[in-house]
Amino acid sequence: MLLSINPDNPQPRLIKQVVDELKRGAVICYPTDTVYGIGCDIFNPKAVKRIYQIKKRPSKKPFSFMCSSLKNVSTYCYVSNTAYRLIKKHLPGPYTFVMPAFKLVPKIMITKQKTVGIRVPEHAICRDLVEKLGNPILTTSAIQANGNPPMTEAYEIDEMLGKQVDIVIDGGPVYPSPSSVISLVDDVPVILREGKGDISGF
Numbered sequence: 188m189l190l191s192i193n194p195d196n197p198q199p200r201l202i203k204q205v206v207d208e209l210k211r212g213a214v215i216c217y218p219t220d221t222v223y224g225i226g227c228d229i230f231n232p233k234a235v236k237r238i239y240q241i242k243k244r245p246s247k248k249p250f251s252f253m254c255s256s257l258k259n260v261s262t263y264c265y266v267s268n269t270a271y272r273l274i275k276k277h278l279p280g281p282y283t284f285v286m287p288a289f290k291l292v293p294k295i296m297i298t299k300q301k302t303v304g305i306r307v308p309e310h311a312i313c314r315d316l317v318e319k320l321g322n323p324i325l326t327t328s329a330i331q332a333n334g335n336p337p338m339t340e341a342y343e344i345d346e347m348l349g350k351q352v353d354i355v356i357d358g359g360p361v362y363p364s365p366s367s368v369i370s371l372v373d374d375v376p377v378i379l380r381e382g383k384g385d386i387s388g389f
Contacts, residue, residue, distance in 0.1 A: 189341060189345045189349070190357065191356075191357040192205075192312055192357070192358055194312055194359050196311070197311050199315075202319055209231075209324070210228065212231045213234065213354060214227045214234050214237050214352045214353055215352060216341070216354070216356065217356040217358065218356065218358035218359065219253075219310050220310045221281045221328075221364055221366045222329065222337040222364070223337060223341065223363075224327060224328055225325075225326075225327050226252075226253070226325045226326050228322050228325075229322060229324065229325050230322050232293070235325060238325060242330075249296050249298055249304070250325050251325075251326050252304070252306070252324060253305075253307065253313055253323055254307050254317060255307065255314045255317035255318045257275055257307070259307075260305050263291055264286040264287055264292070264305060265288075265289065266286065269371075270286060270374065278307040280307070280384055281308070281364070281367065281382065282366055282367050283306050283366045283368045284368075285303070285305075285368065285371065286303065286371050287302055287372060288303040304368070306326055306366065329348060337363040338363075339361055339363060340360055341357035341358070341359075364382060364383040366382045367383065367384035367385075367386050376389040
């Protein structure tokens with residue numbers, strides 16, 4: 188199902204519609220501040236496994252997930268004083284921060300090093316979905332099986348993935364650029380990938 192939602196002022200009725208489906212185990216595609224993503228409730232194992240199948244991703248390679256705010260991040264991972272200052276300065280924004288995970292996070296979402304990748308996108312649809320769901324949402328780019336770059340338009344994603352996912356949210360075009368990935372595991376920032384987010388502050 189292709190569902191249009193205003194990216195600047197998401198309609199509460201439509202956000203609730205998507206959240207109700209997420210609670211029932213739906214897999215969705217949605218716009219972020221970097222790419223169109225694929226996601227689900229991280230606490231729904233069947234939905235998480237569906238995304239592994241869609242992405243043809245090894246089960247030992249965990250996905251990142253979205254939180255709605257800095258306070259929400261600290262519920263799921265250890266945030267030191269140094270990490271807090273850096274995250275507060277850069278989130279919401281096009282960054283993925285790798286940090287030590289708390290036991291609350293499902294094992295399938297945690298690396299062997301007991302870390303998780305956290306995003307707080309600067310996108311109203313993303314934040315509204317996480318806030319209304321009450322749980323983080325898995326996030327991974329909606330890429331084509333042939334390895335081509337992520338697409339910019341929801342209708343393209345619906346044509347490619349519409350039969351594999353339950354809802355494709357049309358929030359307007361998103362010109363793909365991956366997030367910058369920064370590890371804060373040892374309290375000293377380590378740039379793992381330079382992407383859309385400015386890394387000069389690290």
